[in-house]
Amino acid sequence: MQIIKRDQRETSVDIQEIRKALEWACAGLDVSYLELESHSTALYGGQDRVSTRDIQLSLVDEALHMTTPQRPEFRIVAARLLLMEIYKEAAYNRGYTEFGYGDYLTCVREAVRRNLYDPVIFEYYTEAELYEAGKFLTPAYDLDFDYAGARLLINRYLIRDREEVFELPQEMFLTIALFCAANEEKTHRLDRVREFYEVLAARKISLATPILLNLRRCGGNLSSCFVAAADDSLDSIFYTVNTIARISKNGGGVGVNISRIRSAGAEIKGTPGASGGVVPWIRIMNDTAVAVNQMGKRAGALTVALDAWHHDLPEFLELQTENGDQRKKAYDIFPQVVVPDLFMERVEERGEWTLFDPHEVRLAYGVEIAELWGDEFKKWYTKLESDTSLSLTRRVSARELFKQIMKSQVETGMPYLFFKDTVNRMNPNKHDGIIPSGNLCQESFSNFRPSAIEEPHTEEGSIRQISREGLVHTCNLVSLNLAEIDEYELPQICARAVRILDNSIDMTFPPIMESRHHNERYRTIGVGAMGLADLLAKKKIPFEKAAAFADAYFEKIAYFTVSASADLALERGAYPAFAGSDWERGIFFGRDRAWYEANSDIASKWLELMDKISREGIRNSQLLAIAPNTSSSLLQGCTAGVLPVFSKFHIDKNANGAIPLCPPFIKESFWYYKENKHIDQREVVRLMGAIQKWIDQGISMELLYNLNTPITARDIYEVLMTAWKEGVKTVYYTRTLQKNSNISEKAECESCAN
CATH class of the missing domain: 3.20.70.20 (Anaerobic Ribonucleotide-triphosphate Reductase Large Chain)
Known part of the structure; x- marks a missing residue:
């Protein structure tokens, strides 16, 4: 039986080499390599001119098939066999013959030469320091991966060159550790590198994707979560759309609060009923997140937040349902309802709830209700409820509205709920602003506010300028x-x-x-x-x-x-x-x-x-x-x-x-x-x-x-x-x-x- 090696040479199959690989993959685990070998013989026996890669992957598949709740170790065997193939691929791609890892300093030099690593690493560290750091690298950490983890690491995170794996797992962790410690004091910087490398390689600390992907590449964004707000003006809304696009392009998940935007039927420059409300703007944001697809890797991800008092809330809750006018749907965003304590109290006591137009409130009282929480919100909300001169209001049953939220959650999985008063009571920076809503995964939020954009008129025409610094x-x-x-x-x-x-x-x-x-x-x-x-x-x-x-x-x-x-x-x-x-x-x-x-x-x-x-x-x-x-x-x-x-x-x-x-x-x-x-x-x-x-x-x-x-x-x-x-x-x-x-x-x- 002839097999084909990676360099296309043909040679006779060596059962002892396969057995050696199986022994390595099963070492230290409560399984026998002989058991896997006995199940696997039929997969590589009897075929001629099969590649060594196909033999290796057939062993991986067999180990996966043997994985059960009683024999979970076989998923680790599968991971090791998969990593063995990656070791060979990287060695061939980089031109060395050793099994496993080569010289780390040589790896860094070659990665920089091929534009895979940011060359600034040689500004941060001398070659002597990189050589010393290479001694920290511990290949044995690779033996702890199971198949799902190894496969995800290989497919998503390891750097490739011309579709071939270049970087190996411990090289990735060590290089990230070096960049993480780049700004530390030089006298003990390598000690920091070792500390960072050990917690990452031992999988005691998990980095979020932007850090794991970008920290050793050129000019990458390392932040995961962004939340912005739009003001109630055309310039601010489109400035926010541009913000969504730029964050999405750089791999961030985006949250946007739109509670300041006037509702459907509100007046625009004195013209009654001219506003189309928040839904048309949400659709534009939805399409922006789809269009800016992070360099073809995946669609942008966006949550849009609306306060529970907003006049357009019922339509907001219908954004993702299957029934109704399809022109009012936005299936690619993740709706989020911002809920004050007062609303939950009204739900519990079966009270009424009033929906307002924020623009009308601003005109009547000069108050931005979206910026209020706690007792201040309650004071203004109850005052607005008693004002019969406000024309753009809806009085609904609080419990029926809550039922609509629940129904949408069961049907579509959303909206998310953001308990605004609970969040802001625990906000350590309430002296400096407000947390209006949450991020895409509802775990990260702090103070943010829109930039104030003005459009003064000159002889040359309309010129946009930012008059207040926003925060995202x-x-x-x-x-x-x-x-x-x-x-x-x-x-x-x-x-x-x-x-x-x-x-x-x-x-x-x-x-x-x-x-x-x-x-x-x-x-x-x-x-x-x-x-x-x-x-x-x-x-x-x-x-x-x-x-x-x-x-x-x-x-x-x-x-x-x-x-x-x-x-x-x-x-x-x-x-x-x-x-x-x-x-x-x-x-x-x-x-x-x-x-x-x-x-x-x-x-x-x-x-x-x-x-x-x-x-x-x-x-x-x-x-x-x-x-x-x-x-x-x-x-x-x-x-x-x-x-x-x-x-x-x-x-x-x-x-x-x-x-x-x-x-x-x-x-x-x-x-x-x-x-x-x-x-x-x-x-x-x-x-x-x-x-x-x-x-x-x-x-x-x-x-x-x-x-x-x-x-x-x-x-x-x-x-x-x-x-x-x-x-x-x-x-x-x-x-x-x-x-x-x-x-x-x-x-x-x-x-x-x-």
């Missing part, structure tokens, strides 16, 4: 992989996560100036978490006891993260808007010193930290945000986010084949992985509420209703009311498990969830 919320994300972190490691892991993100702010190239202004003023970062279901299983904690455990565990994460940012402030200075913030006043996560003294087991540490920050400041205005992590969790080999698993074991079938998926501790802790589809969603919400106490931004909380069990409208209503009362800030997707079918799938946000 901008956030860089990482996630702690709780499946891989022991509790004693939390202080150093949190410190490294904060340092990586603070460094990335200085390394990024913001796509718009309002984003740069936001970075400079607030230095917002988002340390998140994934693998909570794994941590619970590892510790054999039943889901029923998860909330109490998570409360205490995430308090520690919050403390160590805030403490790390306080240490950075001593080294680098506080964020510019610190003066007057809740941080300076000793109010952490919306709670004062007295609360910590009465409720925290580590109260003395919190009080000491409050005193330190009040004196010295804190580096980052907001620090914690838990993204969905739908696919980055595959790369990390853990469960996504902080939600329960959907399934303990399933086969993901797609155009690229069938991939077995299961959590890391499935074999030893099978019964402690409770599936979300079998859990009352009120219990899920209570767990999220316990975690939310310690997250100063948000949590991408999905709700899952299993329609194979009795579910009523009352059940869904109680889940959402529980979310509001438990202090959950946002509701992300609503998913339904249809009778006798799989879960209804929604597109993921690659910027946040990777």
